[in-house]
Amino acid sequence: MDIDRLVKEAQRHQLQSVTRRHFLKECVAGIGGMALGYMLGGCGPSHSDRAPTGMAALDSMNPMAPRAPQFAAKAKRIIYLHMAGAPSQLELFDYKPELHKLHNLPCPESILAGKKFAFIRGVPKMLGPQAQFKQHGQSGAWLSDYLPHFSQVVDEVSFLKAMHTEQFNHGPAQLFMHTGHARLGRPSMGSWVTYGLGTENSDLPGFVVLTSGGKTPDAGKSVWGSGFLPSVYQGVQCRSKGEPVLYLNDPGGMGRDLKKQTIQAINAVNQEEYNSYGDPETLARIAQYEMAFNMQVAVPEVMDIDREPDYIHELYGTQPGKESFANNCLLARKLVEQGVRFVQLFDWGWDSHGTNAREAIDIGFREKCREIDRPMTALLLDLKQRGLLDETLVVWGGEFGRTPMQENRDDKDMPFLGRDHHTDAYTVWLAGGGVKPGVSYGETDDIGFTGINGRTSVHDLHATMLHLMGFDHERLTYDFQGRPFRLTDVEGELISAIV
Amino acid sequence: MENVGDLSLFLGRLHPLLVHLPIGILFVSFVIALVSKRPAYSGLVPAVPFTLLIGAVAAVLASALGFLLASQGGYDIRTLDFHQWFGVAVAVLSMGLWWIYHRGPGRTAGMRMLFNGRLAIFGALMALLGVTGHYGGTLTHGKGYLTDAMPPALVGLLGVERVEEPLVFENVQEAAVYDGLIQPILARRCQTCHGATKQEGGLALHERRSLLAGGDSGAAIVPKQLDESELYVRLILPAGDDKRMPPKGRTTITPDEIALIGWWIEQGAPFEGLVADVPQPDEISATLARLEAGNTEQVLPEAPPLDGAAVQQLAAQGIKVIPVAQGSNHVVVSAINAPDFDDADAELLVRLKDNILQLQLGRSAISDAGMSHIGKLTGLRKLHLEHTSITDEGLKALAACVRLQYLNLSATAIGDNGLDQLKALPELTRLYVFGTTVTGEAVAEIQQAKPELSVDTGGYTLSIENPLM
Numbered sequence: 001m002d003i004d005r006l007v008k009e010a011q012r013h014q015l016q017s018v019t020r021r022h023f024l025k026e027c028v029a030g031i032g033g034m035a036l037g038y039m040l041g042g043c044g045p046s047h048s049d050r051a052p053t054g055m056a057a058l059d060s061m062n063p064m065a066p067r068a069p070q071f072a073a074k075a076k077r078i079i080y081l082h083m084a085g086a087p088s089q090l091e092l093f094d095y096k097p098e099l100h101k102l103h104n105l106p107c108p109e110s111i112l113a114g115k116k117f118a119f120i121r122g123v124p125k126m127l128g129p130q131a132q133f134k135q136h137g138q139s140g141a142w143l144s145d146y147l148p149h150f151s152q153v154v155d156e157v158s159f160l161k162a163m164h165t166e167q168f169n170h171g172p173a174q175l176f177m178h179t180g181h182a183r184l185g186r187p188s189m190g191s192w193v194t195y196g197l198g199t200e201n202s203d204l205p206g207f208v209v210l211t212s213g214g215k216t217p218d219a220g221k222s223v224w225g226s227g228f229l230p231s232v233y234q235g236v237q238c239r240s241k242g243e244p245v246l247y248l249n250d251p252g253g254m255g256r257d258l259k260k261q262t263i264q265a266i267n268a269v270n271q272e273e274y275n276s277y278g279d280p281e282t283l284a285r286i287a288q289y290e291m292a293f294n295m296q297v298a299v300p301e302v303m304d305i306d307r308e309p310d311y312i313h314e315l316y317g318t319q320p321g322k323e324s325f326a327n328n329c330l331l332a333r334k335l336v337e338q339g340v341r342f343v344q345l346f347d348w349g350w351d352s353h354g355t356n357a358r359e360a361i362d363i364g365f366r367e368k369c370r371e372i373d374r375p376m377t378a379l380l381l382d383l384k385q386r387g388l389l390d391e392t393l394v395v396w397g398g399e400f401g402r403t404p405m406q407e408n409r410d411d412k413d414m415p416f417l418g419r420d421h422h423t424d425a426y427t428v429w430l431a432g433g434g435v436k437p438g439v440s441y442g443e444t445d446d447i448g449f450t451g452i453n454g455r456t457s458v459h460d461l462h463a464t465m466l467h468l469m470g471f472d473h474e475r476l477t478y479d480f481q482g483r484p485f486r487l488t489d490v491e492g493e494l495i496s497a498i499v
Numbered sequence: 500m501e502n503v504g505d506l507s508l509f510l511g512r513l514h515p516l517l518v519h520l521p522i523g524i525l526f527v528s529f530v531i532a533l534v535s536k537r538p539a540y541s542g543l544v545p546a547v548p549f550t551l552l553i554g555a556v557a558a559v560l561a562s563a564l565g566f567l568l569a570s571q572g573g574y575d576i577r578t579l580d581f582h583q584w585f586g587v588a589v590a591v592l593s594m595g596l597w598w599i600y601h602r603g604p605g606r607t608a609g610m611r612m613l614f615n616g617r618l619a620i621f622g623a624l625m626a627l628l629g630v631t632g633h634y635g636g637t638l639t640h641g642k643g644y645l646t647d648a649m650p651p652a653l654v655g656l657l658g659v660e661r662v663e664e665p666l667v668f669e670n671v672q673e674a675a676v677y678d679g680l681i682q683p684i685l686a687r688r689c690q691t692c693h694g695a696t697k698q699e700g701g702l703a704l705h706e707r708r709s710l711l712a713g714g715d716s717g718a719a720i721v722p723k724q725l726d727e728s729e730l731y732v733r734l735i736l737p738a739g740d741d742k743r744m745p746p747k748g749r750t751t752i753t754p755d756e757i758a759l760i761g762w763w764i765e766q767g768a769p770f771e772g773l774v775a776d777v778p779q780p781d782e783i784s785a786t787l788a789r790l791e792a793g794n795t796e797q798v799l800p801e802a803p804p805l806d807g808a809a810v811q812q813l814a815a816q817g818i819k820v821i822p823v824a825q826g827s828n829h830v831v832v833s834a835i836n837a838p839d840f841d842d843a844d845a846e847l848l849v850r851l852k853d854n855i856l857q858l859q860l861g862r863s864a865i866s867d868a869g870m871s872h873i874g875k876l877t878g879l880r881k882l883h884l885e886h887t888s889i890t891d892e893g894l895k896a897l898a899a900c901v902r903l904q905y906l907n908l909s910a911t912a913i914g915d916n917g918l919d920q921l922k923a924l925p926e927l928t929r930l931y932v933f934g935t936t937v938t939g940e941a942v943a944e945i946q947q948a949k950p951e952l953s954v955d956t957g958g959y960t961l962s963i964e965n966p967l968m
Contacts (some may be wrong), residue, residue, distance in 0.1 A: 050722070066821045066833075067821070068821060068822035068823065068825045068826075069823075069824060069825070070824065070825055071824045071825075072823040072824045072829075099501065149962075152961070200819060200821075201835050202836050204816070204837060252922070262630075269862065311958075311960075314960070315960065315961060331815050339836065346565040350598075378959075384955060385909070385911060385931070385955055386885070386907075386909060386931070386933065387883070387885065387905070387907040387931035387958070390929065436785075439781075441579065458653060470824065496782060496785060496786065497781055
């Protein structure tokens with residue numbers, strides 16, 4: 001073998017890692033500074049001479065170690081319930097009696113002027129609310145009969161009735177909702193939060209994703225990706241059916257001890273790599289190996305809902321072994337109870353265009369509401385009775401709203417009642433974690449087409465969520481490609497009415 | 500590679516230490532220059548340039564380190580600017596002065612003039628040194644560090660402005676809307692430049708009359724018309740706009756204060772009446788509520804530094820010690836990864852008794868015996884004991900935790916007697932007893948005694964049949 005060539009290759013590799021930037025940086029302190037540095041013994045070629053020792057030091061090397069927020073916060077954890085496909089606010093929370101009167105009448109041209117819709121063409125008809133509304137609780141929140149159980153907990157909840165977004169297609173809108181940007185490449189909310197706070201339980205991932213409804217979100221795994229943040233902050237998808245995390249079990253013949261030794265050896269090599277080059281991705285890799293090892297025991301335990309008492313199964317309406325929103329709600333409670341920082345649920349099947357019965361506002365959509373009503377109500381009640389609701393922020397919403405007009409795809413009547421995608425108005429609710437309970441903020445016009453006051457954007461929601469977790473959204477940043485990035489980009493204002 | 504970056508950080512931080520050298524040496528040099536005028540001390544004359552040179556070199560070095568420190572950011576730019584350039588001036592001037600002393604009278608008229616004026620220049624250098632030092636102190640200790648401790652007589656004499664106290668009300672609704680709320684905001688944020696002493700842009704905001712009269716660019720406020728009210732419009736200009744008030748570098752105004760000024764103008768800018776008399780949208784009620792004592796970010800007394808050894812020992816057992824906020828010595832302690840945390844371990848917590856605000860011992864092995872240690876954590880606000888073997892006996896120790904606000908006892912062996920003991924905790928507002936033998940009567944009793952306390956007994960159910968089906 002040509003040893004010389006290998007040596008040269010190694011040298012070239014090493015030289016490539018010393019860039020002009022390094023050289024300039026070294027000049028900062030000046031030649032005198034460097035000389036002084038040598039005299040003080042602080043300028044060796046590697047970090048090893050000042051590598052901290054002990055447990056606290058280990059923690060500082062662990063990107064998932066729990067960290068303090070910028071200011072003392074009420075919320076410690078977030079459960080985000082995303083209804084992928086975008087549910088109709090007009091059949092759930094935003095009561096519009098005027099729309100009833102306009103039912104089946106052609107939509108006035110003035111409303112359509114200058115607007116673009118995903119599917120509506122020509123002049124559609126108005127579609128009155130298909131549900132019955134009543135006020136509930138001391139807060140007097142309007143709620144439809146599609147969510148009968150939820151009426152019990154409206155006083156715990158704060159509604160944002162005039163949310164708006166910029167995207168009317170599912171993929172980009174979901175990306176925008178979860179990463180603050182409609183194009184790929186930005187970190188998701190859960191990544192930002194775990195980047196800022198780490199996680200309390202070192203045996204479980206800090207950011208867990210659970211899906212139901214038979215499909216993952218249209219935007220793909222990027223909605224829980226870490227973008228340009230170190231990849232240790234990406235969401236870990238767990239499954240409520242079968243093995244909770246794929247490829248986590250040891251292969252045959254591999255014992256726990258052997259696994260431990262293997263990981264220790266790999267991590268020692270990686271640690272040396274980190275000492276030489278200081279790449280945070282190496283730390284991410286070390287942390288991932290350690291966590292995977294701990295997870296082998298901790299995850300199956302926390303993901304096992306069989307051992308929950310009957311009373312809890314009855315409350316949530318859970319059936320162990322199935323992939324369902326109910327099971328995921330119960331899992332979300334178990335995960336936050338174990339200190340997981342961010343639990344993201346996606347439930348697919350809310351895209352009620354009216355093309356078939358499953359997508360009909362009065363049939364399939366109503367069935368979806370029935371599926372989530374009990375579990376999401378149970379989730380709030382269960383968190384409450386365990387004393388967790390006051391430090392756990394629960395957020396519910398879709399990626400956009402639905403039109404007050406009936407969809408007329410290709411300018412033709414549809415076989416079932418449906419509503420098109422709508423960016424100008426939709427409802428999101430928040431509960432717990434320091435959110436003021438029983439508030440309804442924002443108002444839409446008489447037909448629920450546009451917010452007329454208290455309009456809140458996706459960036460505003462993000463700013464508010466970060467605030468509740470103890471961060472000024474303008475100061476939680478990450479330097480990438482020469483500038484600091486943040487979840488809210490250059491926008492976002494705290495929605496102070498609900499905090 | 501990172502080491503060099505860190506080295507500049509390290510060297511920069513030596514600046515506050517090193518600055519004392521030029522201050523001391525130049526001062527001594529000045530004293531020598533003065534006394535060597537007297538014939539008895541004329542032997543000291545050569546010592547002046549000698550000490551001056553050492554002082555000048557020290558000043559140059561200190562300035563260089565100062566630049567390194569400044570490049571790390573985090574300082575008030577205005578003060579930093581003053582300090583930086585005054586510091587550079589000190590270094591340059593002391594070098595020049597040394598040169599004058601070193602060269603002697605010289606031949607040209609200019610040189611002679613400089614030489615004859617050397618003591619005056621030295622005096623100026625001393626003044627410059629004092630000013631630089633003062634700005635340096637302001638950077639490290641913050642504005643008002645000196646004036647706060649100043650005797651009142653001296654404050655009056657020097658006309659020093661004090662750093663304002665935060666605006667806090669006992670009951671904001673009963674405050675006078677203008678004199679009690681709006682005028683204090685204007686006084687705090689605007690009147691340094693637009694007040695009795697100074698009227699920039701012809702605007703003075705300290706009197707009703709002058710406020711209504713407006714300034715050079717027109718009316719400051721037009722009741723009910725926000726867009727016409729220059730005072731408000733200037734407040735909400737984008738940051739970086741030249742016309743935005745308060746200008747860059749001045750104390751900023753908070754979004755809440757801007758909202759209140761806007762609300763006041765929108766409601767017709769009433770000068771009489773109480774806050775409660777003026778109609779309030781929900782947002783404004785919320786903003787106002789934040790001004791009340793207790794609702795503002797709770798200001799905690801500073802905690803002593805953490806006992807590092809105790810933190811290490813806890814960490815070694817997988818117990819997390821997490822500051823409640825960056826830079827705070829108050830901590831949350833969590834045993835979530837230490838299910839075998841027991842009574843003996845609890846003793847370790849006592850070493851952090853002034854630091855622990857929240858304690859998460861849910862599902863741990865703590866029992867009544869260990870509660871005596873928990874009782875010593877008198878600053879405790881939040882305590883999780885759910886799913887432990889605590890009984891009524893153990894709760895007795897909590898009597899000393901008078902700041903306790905949140906107590907989670909769900910799925911423990913406590914009963915009605917235990918609840919009775921909690922009545923004495925003055926600040927307790929949330930109590931969780933789901934899955935215990937606590938009875939409804941006991942809950943009713945404690946809630947009668949403590950109306951502000953909410954007790955969650957859990958056991959919620961949802962009707963079996965769905966009303967839809």
